[in-house]
Amino acid sequence: MAPVITALDVSTNTEEEKELQAKGFHKIPTNLNEGIPGADNIYLWYQKGDQPAVTRVQVTFNKEMEVGLKDYVKIEKNLNSGTTGVPIYMWYSRAAGTYDVPIVDVTVTAQASSEANYLTARGVWEQVTCNLNLEAGGNYVYAWLKRQKPIYICNVTATNTYDRDVTLFNNGYTRVDVNTNLRAEGGTEVFIWYRKTTDEESSLSALNISTNYKQYEDMQKAGFKLVDVNLNENTSGDPVYLWHKTEADLDKVRGLVLLLNMNAVDSYKAAGINVIERSLNSGNRGATIYMCHV
Known part of the structure; x- marks a missing residue:
């Protein structure tokens, strides 16, 4: 079996780079x-070896997001260090449950064309879906995880409080x-x-995604199941809902991302990625966000 990723870390200066290289x-x-x-x-740095493998990676940009990550290792380095962006931290876990697949490689992209290439890699690469330059300007930067086996998505849900985070993790x-x-005034x-x-x-x-009642009805008629959480909760915008479907003999969903970089839409479409051009912030002044899947 090929070596797996056993640890992650971050450097913010040359001294830390030397220390990590020595390790x-x-x-x-x-x-x-x-x-x-x-x-x-x-x-971003990684270490390879035998088991136990890193299987999960999350990112936080506020204290509330940390509550559910009790069994994760926090990398105590702000990924937005030296910028005006919000403090961002990366976390990882070596959980080995039913839904965990070892990570065998990690990379980082800073160009939309590269994102499309990884997304269409037949379920092997998975995006850590948080722009690591969040609210700092600059490029849209994402970390990517290569799985030991191809993955699919079997369940989706949504939360508008942090009460269920521990259970879901x-x-x-x-x-x-x-x-x-994001950027929607008053939004939960x-x-x-x-x-x-x-x-x-x-x-x-x-x-x-549905952003109005007509689309809501269309989703029901087409046999989709509703995730009953308004993605536009507590804003002045339209009710926005996520829907999912499971049918035999059809292609399966391998990856899900939320796209904030509107300059990437064309490259995503050209790569065959399903870009649902219904903003999750429909009807308010928040950021335009499209859900995409392959």
Whole structure:
């Protein structure tokens, strides 16, 4: 069996780079502050070996998001160091439950064209869906995880409080670390979650979004199931809902991301990625966010 990722770390200066190199870590050469003049050079590092493997990676940008990560290792380095962006921290876990698949490689992208290439890699690469330059300007920067086996998505849900986080993490869910109400005045912090599997037969065959009553009815008629959490909770915008479907003999959903970079829409479409052009912030002044899946 090929070596797996056993630990992650971050450097914010040359001294930390030397320390990590001495410990046998490998540097990913893409600056996490790419495109921000004068910002610190931040790099993600990984260590390879035998088991136990890293299986989960999450990102937090507020204290409330940390509550559910009791069994995760926090990397105590701000990924937005030296910028005006919100403090961002990366966490990882070596959980080995039913829905966990070992990570065998890690990389970082800072260009939309590269994102599309990884998303269409047949379920092997998974995006850590949080822009690591969040609210700092610069490029859209994402970490990517290569799984030991191809993965599919078998469940989705959403939360508008942090009360269920511990339960969802314990049940093998991944939080998509993008507030669907980003920049929406007064909006509740709402997050989409999904659960991975290597079993193609039990996986979802389609995802969709409704932003008005007509679309809501259309989803029901088409046999989609509702995730009963308004992704536009407590804003002046339209009710926005996530829908999912499971049908035999259809292609299965392998990956889900939330797209904030509207300049990436064309490259995503050209790569065959399903871009649902119904903003999760429909009807308010928040950021335009599209759900995409492959």
